[in-house]
Amino acid sequence: MSSILITGATGNIGVVLVEHLKKDHQLTLVDIDFSKMPEHLMDGSTIKKADLIKPENWSGLLEETDYVIHLAGDPSPDAGFYDSLLDMNFKLTYNLFEEAKKETNQVKRIIFASSVHAIDNYPDNVQVKTSDYPRPADLYGVSKVFMEALASYHAYTNGQEAIGIRIGAFNGDISPDISNADAFSVYLSERDLCHLIDCCLEATLKEPFLLVNGVSNNRFPRMDIYQAHVDIGYTPQDDAFEMQGSGVYDFKKEPEIDMDFE
Numbered sequence: 001m002s003s004i005l006i007t008g009a010t011g012n013i014g015v016v017l018v019e020h021l022k023k024d025h026q027l028t029l030v031d032i033d034f035s036k037m038p039e040h041l042m043d044g045s046t047i048k049k050a051d052l053i054k055p056e057n058w059s060g061l062l063e064e065t066d067y068v069i070h071l072a073g074d075p076s077p078d079a080g081f082y083d084s085l086l087d088m089n090f091k092l093t094y095n096l097f098e099e100a101k102k103e104t105n106q107v108k109r110i111i112f113a114s115s116v117h118a119i120d121n122y123p124d125n126v127q128v129k130t131s132d133y134p135r136p137a138d139l140y141g142v143s144k145v146f147m148e149a150l151a152s153y154h155a156y157t158n159g160q161e162a163i164g165i166r167i168g169a170f171n172g173d174i175s176p177d178i179s180n181a182d183a184f185s186v187y188l189s190e191r192d193l194c195h196l197i198d199c200c201l202e203a204t205l206k207e208p209f210l211l212v213n214g215v216s217n218n219r220f221p222r223m224d225i226y227q228a229h230v231d232i233g234y235t236p237q238d239d240a241f242e243m244q245g246s247g248v249y250d251f252k253k254e255p256e257i258d259m260d261f262e
């Protein structure tokens with residue numbers, strides 16, 4: 001049983017991970033707002049209501065934490081810089097890594113939510129690998145690239161292990177949004193998300209910082225998932241297309257597929 005602290009624990013992704021992890025781990029749930037958090041998801045966990053933008057609220061927070069799953073922030077692709085991102089995505093994440101620096105013998109690994117928005121300025125028919133240069137299409141994506149750079153800096157400077165997950169689109173239910181083709185390519189199902197987090201918690205890393213792509217085994221995966229399979233054993237089960245009854249398709253058998261699906 002590990003001690004896991006989840007920031008943004010009451011959000012869309014947070015509640016799913018709390019449900020998944022609570023039986024096997026000691027959880028500390030941190031969020032600025034617990035008003036909508038179901039009671040049964042809080043039972044047995046340590047609850048900390050805190051505004052994580054304020055550096056003082058981090059003091060001692062990681063003292064007994066083995067793993068951090070960092071989700072708190074602004075998830076809106078159209079978020080503005082001064083009115084939101086600077087505080088919620090830049091400063092808040094900076095605070096996390098500064099506090100972890102005080103606890104490097106304690107915090108084994110930080111797993112944080114990056115996003116497909118870090119690379120969304122690649123043409124739609126290109127499948128992007130984590131080794132490709134970042135190419136954000138909005139300032140939200142820029143904030144995710146900042147998080148990745150910050151994690152890499154702390155990994156190679158202070159020895160703080162971290163994994164960034166470029167999450168596609170997590171909708172929290174089994175029906176991907178079929179209103180546009182993009183949604184099929186970036187879809188991440190609930191069970192694949194939970195499996196991916198398990199992989200991130202259990203993997204032995206060759207390097208102190210790793211970036212992985214977080215999409216399901218979709219017919220046209222916008223981001224490569226083979227590398228995550230090699231690096232941490234990620235083996236997603238779901239395909240947004242199949243889930244819509246579009247037929248069985250295993251992209252791994254036809255890697256040269258024409259991805260011009262717009």
Ligand SMILES: NC(=O)C1=CN([C@@H]2O[C@H](COP(=O)(O)OP(=O)(O)OC[C@H]3O[C@@H](n4cnc5c(N)ncnc54)[C@H](O)[C@@H]3O)[C@@H](O)[C@H]2O)C=CC1
Pocket residue numbers: 007008009010011012013014030031032033050051052053070071072073074075076088092113114115116166167168169170171
């Ligand atoms: N949902 C998705 O499809 C995707 C999400 N992500 C990233 O995953 C993470 C979680 O996303 P969601 O769960 O969808 O977002 P969400 O908005 O549902 O959850 C974020 C949580 O952070 C909390 N929070 C905000 N400001 C805070 C503060 N100052 N102090 C403490 N807590 C604060 C909010 O109360 C909320 O519960 C975000 O970093 C987002 O950028 C990345 C790609 C796709």
Ligand SMILES: O=C(O)[C@H]1OC(=O)[C@H](O)[C@@H](O)[C@@H]1O
Pocket residue numbers: 075076077114115116117167168169170186
């Ligand atoms: O691109 C997408 O669909 C998703 O990407 C994200 O990073 C956002 O946090 C989420 O709100 C979007 O739905």
